[in-house]
Amino acid sequence: MSDRTFDAGDVTLERVREYVWEIPQEGAMRAPARVLASEALLEEIKEDKTLEQITNTTHLPGITNYAICMPDGHQGYGFPVGGVGALDAETGCISPGAVGYDINCGVRMMRTNLTYDELQGTEEELVDSLFENIPSGLGGGGIVEAGVDTVDEILERGVDWALEHGHAVEEDLAHCEDEGVRPGADADRISQKAKDRGKNQIGSLGSGNHFLEVQRVTDVFDETVGDAFGLEEDQIVVLIHCGSRGLGHQTCNDYLRQIEQQHQGLLNQLPDKELAAAPAGSQLAEDYYAAMNAAINFAWVNRQLIMHRTRKVFERVFDRSWEEMDMHLLYDVAHNIAKKETHTVGVGPEGRPVRDGEAVDREERELYVHRKGATRAFPAGHPEVPKAYRDVGQPVIIPGSMGAGSYVLRGGENSMDLTFGSTAHGAGRLMSRTQAKNEYWGGDVQQELEEQDQIYVKAQSGATVAEEAPGVYKDVDEVVRVSDALGIGDKVARTFPVCNIKG
16 A cells, blocks of 8 residues: 555555545446545445445446545445445436435434523433334334325425425425425326335334434534524534335335346346446336435425424423424435436547546536435535525535534535535444444443433334444544545534434
8 A cells, every 4th residue: 555545455546636536447337436535434444345336336327427435435235325426317327226225315404592501401301202202113103194195295295295284384495405395206106015105104213323313513613604504502403314214115126126127238237236227218217216206205204294293392391482492494405316417527539528637628417416325515606505505505414423423514615526516424334233233232322322421312122222323333523524625515513412312
């Protein structure tokens, strides 16, 4: 290893510049692969199949510029979690595996005007009430149990449905990515089996790494942006992390199976069948895109209902209205999506995308930007950033583990050039769930968090707590440091857990 290369065993990465490493294009690769990480993070990333998976991703038709692995990258299903791949929307493809099973597994942050001092003494009552009132865990049970017609409305209308039915206010839509509704969503492209799985889960956390966490703001690094986001030190905020539940999982599974049957020729060209993709322009690509958009809407409604129920819990515990506590949505960001976006890319001979430093023309292209375990991070001035934040950049929310801080960033000025307007989505796992359960005991983790850090955790089972123990995750501070240094997501504020409920 030298200061120009990093030896990861089966692959050697070449240093492009600080925190940017490249796996050169060779063989059947259609582009290079890039990893955005410090050497400390690379030491962890190389321990699983992340580097193999991001290299495999470059075999997808239409891959533009390079496949990208974020600082929180770890092994996923075919496509690494923390992966970004921009595939040409005319000549490329769309891949359900590169989106993920939990479509629009995302996070939203709600701010309040409560201070940590005001909350102290209520922690146990608050965590108990949240756990009792917000459905969590595997299987059914949600805030709203719906018939098929209602599910179809949610799939096509998104958070606008929640507004009409009293579960949202106008400002919630204005502060949600895409205003809480994806155009082109088609409920008819979602199978009946998926709808049946989702109809009793609307407004539920689910299990695994999904959670609702009450946090306090410990640091504000950029006061101007912090003020625009409505954040200040010692303030209480609420973070909600969940997705499209069984409906999204079934939708991914449905389309993977169909693609395997109908597009075997493309599948045979790929090094991993988990990257199964439908060619752009095919009926199956159009159907999956419409179904995925519908599942995105479902997930946004899911988080909206949980947030609205959280407002009601706070009203009871603190004996005042949620409006008096200024419990407004700061922002909601989506992970596990592929969106048609227009980006300016370098184009070389015969229209091929090019690498840094080559003398080329630049043109706008429509791309399927796959962000699997990655966050959109559009900079200041981008027209898709909500008006309230357009002057400072899109809010980006980066959850840490139960025992570590989380971060609020803003889209950095280099994100469009380096990452198709993307950054990391969390700390990123170090251990599999099985390994975590072998190494940690949930009750011990729970007790230690309460005694040492004054963090109150309630979950459906000790196994869930063990799976999400702080030691299971990478160092979120290091992940965010790299994002900030690269200018793809700039630090605004840090938060620390107070109460946490899990499935």
